[in-house]
Amino acid sequence: MEAVFLSLVLMLSIFLGFELISKVPATLHTPLMSGANAISGITIVGALLSAGAENPLLATVLGAGAVMFASINVVGGYLVTNRMLSMFKKKDSPSAEDKK
Secondary structure, three states, rough: OOHHHHHHHHHHHHHHHHHHHHHHHHHHHHHHHHHHHOOOOOHHHHHHHHHHOOOOOHHHHHHHHHHHHHHHHHHHHHHHHHHHHHHHOOOOOOOHHHOO
């Protein structure tokens, strides 16, 4: 019975995620996703707990993989956010020394 309930929750979350993402305009999709990826650093905490716990070898390996993938996700979120924010900075005008 628990597997049926978990499958229902998974299907509902997939449907809800698809509906929400499809309603977001393309110009907002990247900023929202980069912010969400950066915020998802809480996943690293759970993965570290799983990798460091005294569990069977498979759980430790899966936890270590989760730490790796969550770290990639967080770093990528920060890099994309930084790149987008740099697009909005004013470019410095050439100074008098640069004109010489």
